Amino acid sequence: MMAGRLGTAIAALVIVASLAGCANREETAAPQIPTLSVRLTDFDISPSSPTVDKPGEVFLRISNDGRSPHVLAVDGPEGEAKTDTIKPGSGATLRVALSEPGRYKWYCPLENHAERGMRGHITVKDG
Numbered sequence: 177m178m179a180g181r182l183g184t185a186i187a188a189l190v191i192v193a194s195l196a197g198c199a200n201r202e203e204t205a206a207p208q209i210p211t212l213s214v215r216l217t218d219f220d221i222s223p224s225s226p227t228v229d230k231p232g233e234v235f236l237r238i239s240n241d242g243r244s245p246h247v248l249a250v251d252g253p254e255g256e257a258k259t260d261t262i263k264p265g266s267g268a269t270l271r272v273a274l275s276e277p278g279r280y281k282w283y284c285p286l287e288n289h290a291e292r293g294m295r296g297h298i299t300v301k302d303g
């Protein structure tokens with residue numbers, strides 16, 4: 177019985193992870209993982225410097241609305257996490273462990289995109 181429920185919970189999490197692109201934020205089976213929608217353009221990250229309320233994992237739901245390929249990289253407290261190259265008109269999800277309060281850089285590491293404006297910070301509050 178217990179194992180069955182746990183299995184169901186894990187299956188639900190996997191589904192949320194794979195369908196994060198179209199999951200409704202209020203109906204997610206894992207409300208403890210905040211989801212942030214991020215829009216990449218030539219050459220901006222929007223929002224450029226969001227804040228999350230407490231340390232923990234964050235789901236980034238990223239769309240590339242620009243005309244160039246982009247990548248989103250986050251220098252978190254446990255190292256760098258980044259997407260594969262996201263084609264124009266496409267999207268990606270990234271799960272980032274922001275386990276400590278702080279201010280973490282995020283940027284597009286391709287060519288000179290960060291210098292051109294694709295950089296900012298995620299601030300993690302103490303909770």
Ligand SMILES: [Cu+2]
Nearest residue numbers: 246247284289
């Ligand atoms: Cu870029």
